[in-house]
Each structure stands twice: as C-alpha cells, then as structure tokens.
Amino acid sequence: MMRRRAVFVSPIMPDRTGNGLAMRMGLFLEALARMASVELIVVPAAGGTSVAPGFYAELDVRLHVVACAGRRDTAFQMLARVTDPGRRLQLFQAYGKPSIASHLSAPVMAEIAGLIAACDPDIVHVGRSYLAPCIDILGRGATATIDLDEDDAVAFGLRAVSARARHDEARAAWLEQEACAFDGLIERYAGRFGRVFVSSEQEARLLASRHAGLACDVIENAVALPAEPRRSDDGATLVFVGSLSHEPNVEGVLWFAREVMPHLRHQAGGACRLVVAGAEPPPPILALAAQDDVEVAGFVPDIAGLYRDAALALAPLLSGGGTRIKLLEASAHGVAFVSTPAGAAGLDWPQEAGGWIAESPQAFADCCAQALADSGERSRRAELGRDWVRRHHDRQSLIERLGSLLVPGIP
Secondary structure: OOOEEEEEEEOOOOOOOOOHHHHHHHHHHHHHHHHEEEEEEEOOOOOOOOOOHHHHHHHOOEEEEOOOOOOOOHHHHHHHOOOOHHHHHHHHHHHOOOHHHHHOOHHHHHHHHHHHHHHOOOEEEEEOHHHHHHHHHOOOOOEEEEEEEOOHHHHHHHHHHHHHHOOOHHHHHHHHHHHHHHHHHHHHHHHHOOEEEEOOHHHHHHHHHHOOOOOOEEOOOOEOOOOOOOOOOOOOEEEEEOOOOOHHHHHHHHHHHHHHHHHHHHHHOOOOEEEEEOOOOOHHHHHHHHOOOEEEEEOOOOHHHHHHHOOEEEEOOOOOOOOOHHHHHHHHOOOOEEEOOOOOOOOOOOOOOOEEEOOOHHHHHHHHHHHHHOHHHHHHHHHHHHHHHHHHOEHHHHHHHHHHHHOOOOO
C-alpha cells in the first residue's frame, strides 16, 4: 500500500523541547510522520526558526521554510505606520484580520501554494488559527485538519482586561480588536476543515459557545516523562521557564518580581532566589538581574538540570490562553509549582495535584513561603502532579491517539 503524502504548515519550527508552541507542533508533526510521508512548511509567524537536526532526521521529514519577516501584506504595513492611535485602530478594524495573520501576504501565500502543489498531498494539517487562510490555496481531494491549540479570542480578551487594569486604554482597544478578528477567522474557516483540534475541554467549550456547530477534538498538551527525575532541591530556588518574547510571560514575570517578591522576601527571611529562563528576554526582564536574588538565565539548553535544582516552578501569568506546557514539564520533572488561575487554565487536575494556585500578590507569596518551608508537602504535591501527567499528558500515548485522527482510514 502506498504511503500517504502529507503537508504540515506550522507557524514555528516544531521540536520536542523548548518553546511551548514548538512542543505542541512537534507533537502533531511526530504523529503525522508515523502515518505518512511529511513535507513540513514552516512559516515562522510565531518566531522560533532554529532547527533540531536530530528530531527531523529521526522523523525523516522534508523541511521548507517560507520567510515572512519583512513580507507582511501591504494593507497592514500601511496602517501600522499611522501615528494617531484612534485612526490606526479604525484602520485595523477595517483590516479585519489579526495582526499575526498579516504574515500571509500575497507573495508568502504564493510560495506556500507552490510548495503544496509540488507535494500533491493527500492530507494537509495546519497549525494555529492565523494560518487557517492556507486552506484557500489547497487543491481538491486533500483532507485538511487544523490545530487551534487555544481559543485566541479569549486569550486576547484577557490581555485586553490586563491592559485596561494598567490604564492603557489604547492597548486594550487594540487587543479587543485582535480578539474580534480571531473570532472572525474561526467563523470563516473552521467549518472547512475536516477536524479541528484544541488543547483542553475548556477551550472546546468556549469555542462551541460562540460558534454554533463547531465540534473540536481535544488533544491535550504533552511532555516526555523522564524515567526517574533526579532532584537536588535546595529549598530556595524558584524558576520560571518560558519564551520571553511572549507578552503574557513577560507581564507575569514582572508582576511576580515587582508585586510578589517583596512579600516573599519578608516571609522567607531572604532565603529565596528567582531564576528566569527563556529565550529573548526584553530589557525590563534583563533589568531584574540588578537584584541580588534574581538571575536572568536566558535560553537554557539543559532544562532537566534547571528543574533538578529547583524548589518550585512558577506560572505567575495574568492573561493568555491554552494549557501551560511549563506546568506539565515541571510536574514531569518532579517539581511542584505555584500558579495563578490564569497560569493553570485548562488543567482540570485534582485539588493539590502539582502544587498551589493563588491569585493576589499576597496570596501568591503566602503559597510560595508555605511551599518553601515544607519540603514534604512540596514532594507530595509534586508526585501527585507527576502521576497525573503520566496518566493524561504522556507524549507517546497522545501521539498514538492523534495519528489515526490526522490520517483517516489508518488504525
């Protein structure tokens, strides 16, 4: 029997580790590659262009990168140059697409169309809602699926709420329009895909509540479980792991450093330190390193080593969406976490599994202090979290379930 031919259009270079979006795209790529010959087309609208040679060699996929930097469509480039915020917002509303979708300019779409035509695929899978317009350039006969991952409209709506709380009305209005534009994309395109995937039941419910008839298949985010995590918990180190080019991550780290750390220093008697790990830290994050108990580590290739020495993992997020791979990863490595409700969104875990949830700066500091003071409770909650990840978010199990959904007719 001839092996199926598949095309995967991804907004980031898929991988097994690192950036959460890259890890989710890597999950879908590996599932697809087990069932079909894959041509991977990366349109790096979400960044992340470094290649994992071993991963791609193992999967035997062919990689094509369609450069989109500096190639945004003309209409968006023109409105972005308008200096008056009110007029710029009016033009953005008329534009009708999320800003990230502007990477799909006519030349970029033509290049993608040429690659797809050359591949002549039976199956096309698209990663994230803002690449949904790629379905317009598919030939007849190909089965198309899309992974929305999260409900982008809700994620941007929450970011708008956060901006308004900071009295940044112009930013809030722009983010609200981003949310509307994402919903417009779903309305126009989701029904044209044979299957639509999301990362949690919560995302599926939210989308179905606004888009009648939209049924989503839930494929949870996943991580590889270390055989037996080695721990040398120092009782003092708190780690944040995440891409620092992602605005909600930056907002969350700054909130923790500015609003929570002063309380925690007082409660812990100075016996704590924060390590911020993630690629592309912006100047406000780099400035935190001026504090004696804060280290800005940047990109850390050895995540296992980082978790081995950590007492707690942090997810102090105030906005955003989807399921936080950073919490799954911490739990897989046997590290308890402290998270805001937004940081733990989409994780339908039993109470106390994985760690602590707190919302206000004082409550967050209280949970961190409690956790640092009680190594036994840290270990207990970490083990509950690791067991839950083992049963519900194990990468290999999800790859096996996902493969047959992406490639119909093959068990």
